[in-house]
Amino acid sequence: MANNAIPNSSNLTPTMTLSDTDANTTDVPEFPSRNGPQRLVAAATKQPKRRQKVILEPGHSPLDWARLKSSGQDLRGVPQLGRFTLSEIKEHRTENDAWTALNGKVYNMTSYVKFHPGGVKDIMRIAGRDGTKLFMLTHSWVNFEFMLDECLVGFLVPE
Numbered sequence: 235m236a237n238n239a240i241p242n243s244s245n246l247t248p249t250m251t252l253s254d255t256d257a258n259t260t261d262v263p264e265f266p267s268r269n270g271p272q273r274l275v276a277a278a279t280k281q282p283k284r285r286q287k288v289i290l291e292p293g294h295s296p297l298d299w300a301r302l303k304s305s306g307q308d309l310r311g312v313p314q315l316g317r318f319t320l321s322e323i324k325e326h327r328t329e330n331d332a333w334t335a336l337n338g339k340v341y342n343m344t345s346y347v348k349f350h351p352g353g354v355k356d357i358m359r360i361a362g363r364d365g366t367k368l369f370m371l372t373h374s375w376v377n378f379e380f381m382l383d384e385c386l387v388g389f390l391v392p393e
């Protein structure tokens with residue numbers, strides 16, 4: 235009789251010990267259990283690569299950008315809006331002079347580059363180019379027209 239006895243179930247189920255603030259401990263089943271379906275599915279599923287969060291320089295938060303944008307400072311660097319071809323935009327492809335075209339509008343994004351939450355390197359990929367495709371692929375939800383309204387220099391025209 236003793237040999238057929240079902241072993242105490244608490245010997246089969248892995249448990250973990252929780253303690254409350256009064257330092258009382260209590261044994262509860264571990265979840266997800268070690269060989270349980272949750273862990274198997276997680277192990278079999280390809281996890282997306284975690285992107286390193288970009289650290290912006292002090293004074294370059296989104297709020298700081300909003301402040302600069304509404305400060306009245308000239309961020310365009312042109313006397314009036316103009317019409318620009320892609321080869322003209324190509325002349326402005328350095329960090330100190332970075333233009334881009336987005337949805338037919340041309341922006342001088344020089345003053346914004348260091349405020350970009352995705353980092354300088356990423357945003358510089360569209361400097362001197364039509365950035366519409368890459369921008370939309372990365373974050374189509376971002377309202378660039380609002381973010382860069384003070385950086386508008388004109389409109390993209392064919393060569």
Ligand code: HEM
Pocket residue numbers: 286287288334343350351352353356357358359360365368369372373376378381382
């Ligand atoms: C003038 C052009 C751009 C503007 C105005 C802009 C604006 C922004 C904004 C507002 C965010 C924060 C979005 C959020 O938190 O939901 C962001 C994030 C990001 N952007 Fe851009 N972006 C531009 C161009 C680009 C380009 C060309 C790339 C890639 C090649 C890029 C890559 C990223 C990435 C990876 C993030 C995520 C950063 C994170 O969450 O850590 N951006 N961008």
